[in-house]
Amino acid sequence: MTAPATQAVRRRVTVRGTVQGVGFRPFVHRLATDLALAGFVSNTASGVLIEVEGPPQGIADFCDRLAQEPPPLATVTGVGFEDLPVSGADDTFGIRSTDRSPGRTLLPPDTATCPDCLRELADPADRRHRHPFVTCTHCGPRFTIATDMPYDRAVTTMAGFPMCADCGREYGD
Structure with missing residues (x-):
């Protein structure tokens, strides 16, 4: 049974690839804000962690656009999804401090001035x-x-x- 369109859902999204140092967190923030979603984004040792909450269609649009419209220097090699219990978060979306847990992620090469x-x-x-x-x-x-x-x-x-x-x-x- 699917949730009614007005009921909120929450999803954890993990993004791997060259997603740090390329404006990925500000991109995620703009995308979530444009779609009126709540949650946060943070760098982690293995990529980027996102938790997003809102209407099911907004979450679906967010997840589709995340991999299809990344910043120019980003290369998304993997996206994982996990549904979470709704937290009742307000309508704000924030950029959280970096999680310094052990792990490994990719860094983009230096590029010419745009x-x-x-x-x-x-x-x-x-x-x-x-x-x-x-x-x-x-x-x-x-x-x-x-x-x-x-x-x-x-x-x-x-x-x-x-x-x-x-x-x-x-x-x-």
């Missing part, structure tokens, strides 16, 4: 004008700056460079 970052670099009106570390989730170094896994800014060589208030807000958003 056209958007080059545009910012060359624009005197942009706050990133001539910034030596201009990069985004779609370009830049990953492999050469990582000092540990799972991937987070705190375990890269960039950790020693404090972000300005504007960059800190962008990073945290």
